[in-house]
Amino acid sequence: MNLELSALTYGYRRRRPPVIEKLDYRLPDGLTVLLGPNGAGKSTLLKLAASALAPRAGTVSLGDLAYGSPSYRRAVAWMPQAITPLPSLTAREYVAYVGWLKGMSRSDAWARAERALARVELADRAGERTSRLSGGQLRRVGVATALVHEARVLLLDEPTAGMDPRQRRVFRDLLAALRDEVHILVSTHDVADLAEEADQVTVLDGGRVLHTGTTDSFLRHAPAGTAPGRAAEGAYTALLGDPADA
Ligand SMILES: Nc1ncnc2c1ncn2[C@@H]1O[C@H](COP(=O)(O)OP(=O)(O)OP(=O)(O)O)[C@@H](O)[C@H]1O
Numbered sequence: 001m002n003l004e005l006s007a008l009t010y011g012y013r014r015r016r017p018p019v020i021e022k023l024d025y026r027l028p029d030g031l032t033v034l035l036g037p038n039g040a041g042k043s044t045l046l047k048l049a050a051s052a053l054a055p056r057a058g059t060v061s062l063g064d065l066a067y068g069s070p071s072y073r074r075a076v077a078w079m080p081q082a083i084t085p086l087p088s089l090t091a092r093e094y095v096a097y098v099g100w101l102k103g104m105s106r107s108d109a110w111a112r113a114e115r116a117l118a119r120v121e122l123a124d125r126a127g128e129r130t131s132r133l134s135g136g137q138l139r140r141v142g143v144a145t146a147l148v149h150e151a152r153v154l155l156l157d158e159p160t161a162g163m164d165p166r167q168r169r170v171f172r173d174l175l176a177a178l179r180d181e182v183h184i185l186v187s188t189h190d191v192a193d194l195a196e197e198a199d200q201v202t203v204l205d206g207g208r209v210l211h212t213g214t215t216d217s218f219l220r221h222a223p224a225g226t227a228p229g230r231a232a233e234g235a236y237t238a239l240l241g242d243p244a245d246a
Contacts, residue, residue: 001063002183003027003049003076003153008058010048018056019044020207027153030199031179034187035236041207042187043081046155049185050078062153074102077146078155083138085130091117091141092126098145109148116144120174136167143174146182154178156186160193172197195219195232203239211239 005025011018020041027049036042047053049060051068065072086094092113099109117126120140125133130141139159146154156175160168168190175184176197185202188194195201201218203211211218222234 001152002029003185004061005045005049006059006061008048008060009056010044010053011056018207020048022058023207023209025202025209025212027183027185028200029183031175031184031186031197032200032202033194033198034185034202034204035189035191035195036187036204036210037240040204042204043157044207045204046078046157046185046187047080049153050076050155052078070103074149075151076153076155077149077151079139079142079146079157079159081157081161083142085133085138087129087131090127090129091122091133091144094130094141095144095148099148102149104149112148113144116147117141119147119177120144121170134167136163136171139163139171140174143178147178152182154182154184154186156184158187158189160188160190168193191236192230192232195236203236205240 005023008020008023009018010020034042044053048055051060051072060067062072062075065075089097095116096109096113099112100106114126117123120143122137122140122144125137130138133141160171163171172194175186178184179199186194195218196215198215200213201211201215202209219231219235221238222231223238226234
């Protein structure tokens with residue numbers, strides 16, 4: 001059961017051209033990285049997929065779940081760019097609260113919050129107030145909120161932005177460990193960091209899918225002679241054109 005967008009169109013302002021126009025996209029299995037320049041429409045696409053925005057036209061489907069229904073929202077977890085901590089709640093309370101909001105019983109949510117925090121390696125911080133966690137830890141709490149209600153699709157908007165290299169490593173390992181259980185779509189500007197580890201790479205530009213396919217097929221766009229370790233950047237630049245011309 002894969003998330004599927006068909007002829008999806010969305011614009012923030014009626015009189016302006018849409019930001020996303022007639023977009024067809026099927027989220028593959030595993031870990032997919034969503035790349036694209038500023039303003040390409042990555043966040044908008046993730047919000048539409050999460051049913052946080054209502055499309056102007058087109059459809060979003062996930063099996064037979066009704067788009068935007070409580071069961072759809074339980075199956076699809078979305079982590080926006082900025083996670084606001086609820087200062088008075090501990091990490092465990094926060095994760096359990098999200099589970100409860102998604103329709104779980106209090107006791108279930110509480111028990112699974114513990115497990116979800118262990119999965120993101122934050123069991124030892126479960127009793128810490130969210131306001132005292134670092135940005136990277138807060139994003140791992142965000143992933144735990146998806147695991148608590150056993151989402152099938154995880155939509156992550158620039159989760160590694162602002163993380164130091166060690167935090168990024170922890171986060172990459174976490175996504176790699178989850179890729180067999182959930183379909184993950186993660187937007188990022190860390191081209192080199194995430195793209196080479198992904199199963200699939202999708203490049204969005206001007207609200208259109210410029211490329212989608214396996215990581216190997218993406219990396220093949222790198223010009224011949226690209227230095228080892230620069231393949232992802234080379235492929236990205238080749239697909240989008242030289243930044244000096246942008
Ligand atoms: N709330 C909003 N109101 C009006 N226009 C918006 C709004 N949010 C986004 N846009 C516009 O929609 C377009 C796509 O924005 P979006 O945030 O989806 O791009 P993005 O690829 O995620 O960019 P970035 O990499 O900078 O986060 C941009 O032109 C942006 O200015």
